[in-house]
Amino acid sequence: MVKPLTRGNSPRNTVSSPSMGRTPGVPHRQLGRVLRAMRLESGLSILMAAKAIGRGSGTLQRLETGHANKISDSDIDSLCRLYRQPERASELKALAAQRMEQSWWDEYTDQVAPSFGVYLGLESAAESVTIYRPDIVSGLFQTREYAEALDRVYFVEDLPEERERRLRIRRERQNLILRTVSPLDVDLVIDEGVLRRVVHGPRVMARLCRHLADLPPNVSVRVLPDAAGYPVGTTAGPFTILDFGTDSAGKALEPPVVYIESYAGSIHLERPDSVRRYRNAFQKIQRVALDRTESKHLLRRVAKEYAP
Incomplete structure (x- = not known):
């Protein structure tokens, strides 16, 4: 009998998450996937993109995997301009807002x-x-x-x-x-x-x-x-x-x-x-x-x- 509603049952193996501390939810992952696709389409490496918006490469990597604790609207604007897709900013901001809501x-x-x-x-x-x-x-x-x-x-x-x-x-x-x-x-x-x-x-x-x-x-x-x-x-x-x-x-x-x-x-x-x-x-x-x-x-x- 499976009883997952207990403090004692921790995950033994969670596939698709680089951090066992917190697995991103759907809005987190969707936001990160879009950001990564946009970067790859622009031909930039994580290091180049992060440097262009004044962030560390680790910060951008966390954004692309959905593991960032928070993301600002200004970062979204900067990334969309960098990737020459400013029209997607409102869509990504909506995803960012969802991921900050309390469940x-x-x-x-x-x-x-x-x-x-x-x-x-x-x-x-x-x-x-x-x-x-x-x-x-x-x-x-x-x-x-x-x-x-x-x-x-x-x-x-x-x-x-x-x-x-x-x-x-x-x-x-x-x-x-x-x-x-x-x-x-x-x-x-x-x-x-x-x-x-x-x-x-x-x-x-x-x-x-x-x-x-x-x-x-x-x-x-x-x-x-x-x-x-x-x-x-x-x-x-x-x-x-x-x-x-x-x-x-x-x-x-x-x-x-x-x-x-x-x-x-x-x-x-x-x-x-x-x-x-x-x-x-x-x-x-x-x-x-x-x-x-x-x-x-x-x-x-x-x-x-x-x-x-």
Whole structure:
């Protein structure tokens, strides 16, 4: 069982970040990627560009990797003029402003591990997510009773107020799929065995199954039946693929990311071949899963089995 909302679970391996101290969020990385592309297009080295605007090369490198603590509007203006693209200044200033805003989960730094804080930033910026869970119902879809029962087992020493803060984090995340404006699109496949693994009694499981069946239309819930065996020839483990939308030309605004949880921590994969491999795995799993209507029928039938 993966429990990322804990101070004890630090990231074991976070791909794509040169600094383990802080992994940049999507606006950070997008800003840095644009600045780097503009510099390369102009034919300047980091040293030459930094010298031209009166900054150190290390400062500019941090900007291009999204790891700068702050960036001023004057630096953006100077870089855009240097790269002969002054018309992009307002766009980059908007990205810089986003990256200085406080995120809702900053209030819960005592409860959220750094590795999961990275994921929350990605999840909040995503346009759609693809999730496979063979082990447990993830926090986006848990009922309060289901989540509370798991927390009582995992966080044995927590005080009631600490558990309540963890539940608030789940509620904040669930707003992503419940909000009326631009809700997060989700493709979820969950193993049938997850529905049969009892957490805190039959009534809690009945409510959970009904909740999954009643999720809004932007969430596609499909159940992988036990009879399907192993669609990829092995145990794929839980994973989430995050996509961030495309521009008017159909180009991805931000490279997709695969998030993989484990008991000891988590990793983020961005290499195209890694993302492609997990997409292929999900397609194989989805191909043999029940369709949305069949899955709803199964969820309601299981709910009745637990609590007629």
